[in-house]
Amino acid sequence: xxxxxxxxxxxxxxxxxxxxxxxxxxxxxxxxxxxxxxxxxxxxxxxxxxxxxxxxxxxxxxxxxxxxxxxxxxxxxxxxxxxxxxxxxxxxxxxxxxxxxxxxxxxxxxxxxxxxxxxxxxxxxxxxxxxxxxxxxxxxxxxxxxxxxxxxxxxxxxxxxxx
Amino acid sequence: xxxxxxxxxxxxxxxxxxxxxxxxxxxxxxxxxxxxxxxxxxxxxxxxxxxxxxxxxxxxxxxxxxxxxxxxxxxxxxxxxxxxxxxxxxxxxxxxxxxxxxxxxxxxxxxxxxxxxxxxxxxxxxxxxxxxxxxxxxxxxxxxxxxxxxxxxxxxxxxxxxxxxxxxxxxxxxxxxxxxxxxxxxxxxxxxxxxxxxxxxxxxxxxxxxxxxxxxxxxxxxxxxxxxxxxxxxxxxxxxxxxxxxxxxxxxxxxxxxxxxxxxxxxxxxxxxxxxxxxxxxxxxxxxxxxxxxxxxxxxxxxxxxxxxxxxxxxxxxxxxxxxxxxxxxxxxxxxxxxxxxxxxxxxxxxxxxxxxxxxxxxxxxxxxxxxxxxxxxxxxxxxxxxxxxxxxxxxxxxxxxxxxxxxxxxxxxxxxxxxxxxxxxxxxxxxxxxxxxxxxxxxxxxxxxxxxxxxxxxxxxxxxxxxxxxxxxxxxxxxxxxxxxxxxxxxxxxxxxxxxxxxxxxxxxxxxxxxxxxxxxxxxxxxxxxxxxxxxxxxxxxxxxxxxxxxxxxxxxxxxxxxxxxxxxxxxxxxxxxxxxxxxxxxxxxxxxxxxxxxxxxxxxxxxxxxxxxxxxxxxxxxxxxxxxxxxxxxxxxxxxxxxxxxxxxxxxxxxxxxxxxxxxxxxxxxxxxxxxxxxxxxxxxxxxxxxxxxxxxxxxxxxxxxxxxxxxxxxxxxxxxxxxxxxxxxxxxxxxxxxxxxxxxxxxxxxxxxxxxxxxxxxxxxxxxxxxxxxxxxxxxxxxxxxxxxxxx
Numbered sequence: 001x002x003x004x005x006x007x008x009x010x011x012x013x014x015x016x017x018x019x020x021x022x023x024x025x026x027x028x029x030x031x032x033x034x035x036x037x038x039x040x041x042x043x044x045x046x047x048x049x050x051x052x053x054x055x056x057x058x059x060x061x062x063x064x065x066x067x068x069x070x071x072x073x074x075x076x077x078x079x080x081x082x083x084x085x086x087x088x089x090x091x092x093x094x095x096x097x098x099x100x101x102x103x104x105x106x107x108x109x110x111x112x113x114x115x116x117x118x119x120x121x122x123x124x125x126x127x128x129x130x131x132x133x134x135x136x137x138x139x140x141x142x143x144x145x146x147x148x149x150x151x152x153x154x155x156x157x158x159x160x161x162x163x
Numbered sequence: 164x165x166x167x168x169x170x171x172x173x174x175x176x177x178x179x180x181x182x183x184x185x186x187x188x189x190x191x192x193x194x195x196x197x198x199x200x201x202x203x204x205x206x207x208x209x210x211x212x213x214x215x216x217x218x219x220x221x222x223x224x225x226x227x228x229x230x231x232x233x234x235x236x237x238x239x240x241x242x243x244x245x246x247x248x249x250x251x252x253x254x255x256x257x258x259x260x261x262x263x264x265x266x267x268x269x270x271x272x273x274x275x276x277x278x279x280x281x282x283x284x285x286x287x288x289x290x291x292x293x294x295x296x297x298x299x300x301x302x303x304x305x306x307x308x309x310x311x312x313x314x315x316x317x318x319x320x321x322x323x324x325x326x327x328x329x330x331x332x333x334x335x336x337x338x339x340x341x342x343x344x345x346x347x348x349x350x351x352x353x354x355x356x357x358x359x360x361x362x363x364x365x366x367x368x369x370x371x372x373x374x375x376x377x378x379x380x381x382x383x384x385x386x387x388x389x390x391x392x393x394x395x396x397x398x399x400x401x402x403x404x405x406x407x408x409x410x411x412x413x414x415x416x417x418x419x420x421x422x423x424x425x426x427x428x429x430x431x432x433x434x435x436x437x438x439x440x441x442x443x444x445x446x447x448x449x450x451x452x453x454x455x456x457x458x459x460x461x462x463x464x465x466x467x468x469x470x471x472x473x474x475x476x477x478x479x480x481x482x483x484x485x486x487x488x489x490x491x492x493x494x495x496x497x498x499x500x501x502x503x504x505x506x507x508x509x510x511x512x513x514x515x516x517x518x519x520x521x522x523x524x525x526x527x528x529x530x531x532x533x534x535x536x537x538x539x540x541x542x543x544x545x546x547x548x549x550x551x552x553x554x555x556x557x558x559x560x561x562x563x564x565x566x567x568x569x570x571x572x573x574x575x576x577x578x579x580x581x582x583x584x585x586x587x588x589x590x591x592x593x594x595x596x597x598x599x600x601x602x603x604x605x606x607x608x609x610x611x612x613x614x615x616x617x618x619x620x621x622x623x624x625x626x627x628x629x630x631x632x633x634x635x636x637x638x639x640x641x642x643x644x645x646x647x648x649x650x651x652x653x654x655x656x657x658x659x660x661x662x663x664x665x666x667x668x669x670x671x672x673x674x675x676x677x678x679x680x681x682x683x684x685x686x687x688x689x690x691x692x693x694x695x696x697x698x699x700x701x702x703x704x705x706x707x708x709x710x711x712x713x714x715x716x717x718x719x720x721x722x723x724x725x726x727x728x729x730x731x732x733x734x735x736x737x738x739x740x741x742x743x744x745x746x747x748x749x750x751x752x753x754x755x756x757x758x759x760x761x762x763x764x765x766x767x768x769x770x771x772x773x774x775x776x777x778x779x780x781x782x783x784x785x786x787x788x789x790x791x792x793x794x795x796x797x798x799x800x801x802x803x804x805x806x807x808x809x810x811x812x813x814x815x816x817x818x819x820x821x822x823x824x825x826x827x828x829x830x831x832x833x834x835x836x837x838x839x840x841x842x843x844x845x846x847x848x849x850x851x852x853x854x855x856x857x858x859x860x861x862x863x864x865x866x867x868x869x870x871x872x873x874x875x876x877x878x879x880x881x882x883x884x885x886x887x888x889x890x891x892x893x894x895x896x897x898x899x900x901x902x903x904x905x906x907x908x909x910x911x912x913x914x915x916x917x918x919x920x921x922x923x924x925x926x927x928x929x930x931x932x933x934x935x936x937x938x939x940x941x942x943x944x945x946x947x948x949x950x951x952x953x954x955x956x957x958x
Contacts, residue, residue, distance in 0.1 A: 078191045080191075094182070097182070103362075138415060
C-alpha cells in the first residue's frame with residue numbers, strides 16, 4: 001500500500017516518517033517508534049489502554065490513524081516522567097497501589113494527566129467521570145481514584161512552591 | 164546489645180511495602196507479550212467461524228496465498244498431517260485446533276495466515292473462502308439433552324448424546340432420611356449466567372523454533388508455564404527439555420490464561436514449519452468468543468429445615484453448559500471443579516449433589532474465573548439458597564446464618580461433601596460486618612422508606628473457599644500432582660534470588676514472595692530478587708490460579724528459606740566457635756545462647772558459605788523445596804451490601820458495601836486490600852451487567868466491549884474493608900488465599916440486597932445480571948426472571 005510522509009512531535013521530539021495510511025496511531029507508536037508503553041486492548045475504543053495525549057487532549061490511539069496525527073503533538077506514557085524521576089501521577093499510582101497487572105496503567109495515567117491539566121483540584125466524582133473511558137479489571141478503581149487525588153495534591157504543592 | 168531488626172521496616176510479613184513491579188509498569192516499560200519483537204518475526208491471524216454449528220464443505224485458501232507478504236496459510240487438513248488438527252484438553256476430552264469436519268461454535272478456529280505484518284495477515288484471512296452447510300445450533304443444556312437433538316460431538320467414537328459427564332458426591336440415603344424429617348423444605352432454582360474473565364490484555368504467543376538447535380522457545384500469556392510446557396510436549400510430540408516457555412508480564416489473567424488455546428498451538432506449528440518466530444496476538448472479539456468462558460450452570464436445589472431454623476440437609480443438582488469441548492481446567496477427580504464446596508461454611512449434617520455436563524454450540528470451557536474451580540458458582544447458590552430458606556422460615560437472615568454457621572470450636576470441621584475446613588471465626592466476621600453496616604438501623608430505615616414508597620434492600624453473603632490445590636492424594640491435572648516448588652540462593656554479599664514456579668498476573672509476587680523470605684531470614688526484601696515465569700530458569704510449579712500461589716508456592720518459599728537458615732546456623736556455629744545447639748536465632752541474626760551480643764548476621768553467614776566454611780561443608784548457601792500441602796486453606800468472608808431500587812425503572816444503586824475478610828496472616832496488607840477491591844468489582848459486575856449470552860442461532864451476544872459490559876470507575880461503588888485474622892494452622896506462615904474471595908462471595912450479596920428490596924412481591928429469583936429491565940419486569944409482573952438463552956423454534 002502507498003505510504004505517506006507524516007510529521008508529528010512525539011514526546012517533544014519531531015519525527016518525520018513514511019506510513020501506510022491504514023496504520024493506526026497506536027500501532028505507529030508501538031511498532032514504528034517502539035514506544036510500547038501504549039497498549040492495545042479492545043479494538044472498539046472502549047477500554048482506553050491506548051490513551052495518549054494529542055495536543056494535550058486524551059485520545060484513544062486505536063481509533064485514530066497515524067496520518068491523522070500529521071502536524072500534531074503526541075504524548076505517551078514514555079513522555080510522562082523521566083527515567084530517573086517519576087511524574088507525580090506515576091508516584092501517586094505507586095503510593096496508593098493504583099495498579100496491579102499494569103496493563104491499563106499508562107492509559108489511565110494519561111487520562112489522569114488530561115484531567116489534572118484542566119482541573120488541578122478535582123473531587124472524587126470528577127476523577128471517576130474523567131476516567132470513565134478507561135477500564136481496569138484488577139483494582140476496582142478505588143485506589144486509582146486515590147492515586148489521582150494524591151497526584152493532584154503533590155502537583156498543587158509543587159505549583160505553590162514554584163510561585 | 165545488637166539492635167533487633169524491625170520486620171516491618173525491612174519489608175517482612177505485615178509490611179505494606181510498595182510494589183517492585185510498579186517501577187517498570189509506571190514508566191511504560193513492562194514486557195507484555197505484544198511488546199516483544201524477535202529478529203525475522205512474522206505475524207499470525209486466525210480465521211474464525213461465523214456460524215455456531217455447520218459442516219465444512221470446502222476451504223479455498225488459494226487467494227490468500229497470492230497476497231504479497233503472506234508466508235503461510237494453515238488449515239486443519241495441513242495441521243492433521245502433523246497430527247495437530249486436534250489436541251487433548253485438561254479434562255481428558257479433545258478440542259479441534261483448526262476445524263476439519265464441522266464447526267461447533269461461533270468463533271471456532273478454521274485457518275490461520277502468517278504474514279509480514281498483522282494487517283496483511285488479516286487481509287489473508289479475509290481472502291479465504293469457506294463453504295458451510297448449516298446445522299441446527301444448540302444453545303443450552305436442556306436443548307442439548309432433549310430427544311432428537313443433533314449430536315454435536317460426532318467426532319467422538321461411541322458418543323451417542325450430548326452429555327460430557329455425570330457426577331455425584333455425598334450421602335444420598337442419609338440426605339433422603341434427613342429430608343423425611345424436615346418441618347419445611349426450601350427450594351430454589353437459578354442460572355449462574357455465562358461470563359468471561361476478560362482480562363484487558365488478550366491472549367498471545369510468540370513461538371520461536373530454532374532449527375539449528377531444535378529448541379522451541381514459546382513466549383506466551385500463560386498463568387501456568389510449567390504445566391503448559393508439559394502439555395506442549397504431549398500435544399506437539401516434542402522433547403520436554405527442548406521446550407522453554409516464557410511467560411512475560413501478563414495484563415490480567417483471572418483464569419482466562421490457564422488453558423492451552425488453538426492459537427498457541429498454531430503459532431508453534433507455523434514456527435516449526437517456517438523455522439522463524441511467529442507472533443500471534445488475539446483481538447478482543449477472538450478472546451471473548453473463543454477462549455474459555457466461565458460459569459453457565461443451572462441449579463436446582465433444596466434445604467431440609469427444622470422449625471427452629473436448623474438446616475438438616477442439603478441436596479442440589481447442577482446442569483452445566485460446557486460448550487463444544489469439555490475443557491475445564493480443573494483437577495482430574497472433580498468433574499465440576501469444587502462445586503461440592505457449596506454450604507461448607509454451614510454445619511449441615513447431610514448433603515448430596517449431582518451434576519451433569521452437556522455439549523452445546525458455544526465456546527468451550529469453563530475456566531475457574533477468579534475462583535478455585537467453580538467455587539464462585541457454589542457460593543452463589545449457597546448464599547441465594549440460604550437467603551431463600553431464611554425468608555421461607557420467616558427468620559432474620561443474619562440470625563439464620565449465625566445459627567447454622569460452623570462454630571469456632573468445631574474446627575477442623577468435616578463438611579458433608581468431604582472437605583476439611585482448617586480454621587475460622589465465622590460468627591465474628593459476620594458480627595463485624597453487621598456492626599459496620601449498622602444492621603438494625605438499616606432495617607428500620609428500610610421500613611420507613613417502604614412506607615414512603617421507596618425500596619431499600621440489604622443483602623448478606625458469607626463465603627469460604629478451598630484454596631491452595633491441593634494435596635497430592637486428591638489433586639492432579641493430567642496426572643501431575645498439584646504441588647509447587649521454590650529455589651533460594653543467597654549470594655556472598657547476602658543479597659538473594661528466589662525462583663518460584665508460580666506466576667504473577669498482577670498479584671505482586673515479586674513484592675510479596677520476597678517478604679516471606681524476609682520473614683524467615685531477615686534479609687531486607689529490597690535485597691531479594693524474585694524470578695518467575697521462565698521454565699528454564701525456575702523450578703516446577705502448577706501455576707497461579709485458584710488462589711494457590713500463597714498457599715502452595717508461598718509455603719514452598721517459607722520452607723526453602725528454613726532450609727537455608729538451617730545451613731546458615733551451621734555456618735554461624737562455625738563463625739561463633741560454638742556448637743550448633745548453642746546457637747539461637749532472631750530475625751536476621753544468630754547469637755550465642757546466653758550471650759546475645761556475641762552474634763553474626765545472616766549476611767555474614769552468607770559470606771562464610773563462600774569464603775569461610777568449616778572443613779567438610781559443601782560451599783554455597785542455596786536450596787530448593789517442593790511443597791505438597793496437607794490440606795487446602797479456607798479463608799472466610801462476610802459481605803454486606805445495601806441498595807435502593809427505583810421501582811419506576813428497575814435501576815438499582817449500591818448505597819454501601821462492607822467487606823470483612825479473614826484470609827489468615829496477611830503478607831502485604833496493601834496488596835491484600837487491592838485484591839479484595841478488585842474481586843468485589845467483578846462481583847458487582849456479574850450482579851449488575853457483565854454476562855455472555857447467545858441468541859437462538861448461536862450468535863455470541865457479548866463479543867466486544869460495546870456488548871460485553873464491564874464496570875468503569877463511574878458506576879463502580881466504593882468499598883469499606885475490615886479484617887479478622889485466623890491463621891491457617893497448617894500453612895508455614897499461617898496465610899490463606901485471598902485473590903478471589905470477593906469475586907466468589909460478592910455476587911450473592913448484591914443479588915440478595917436487590918431481592919430484599921422487593922421482598923414483598925413474591926418474586927423468588929431474578930437471574931444475574933440484574934439488569935434494570937429484568938428488575939422492572941419482576942416488579943411489574945411479580946414473576947421470576949430466567950436468563951437462559953432462548954431456544955430456536957420452527958415457528
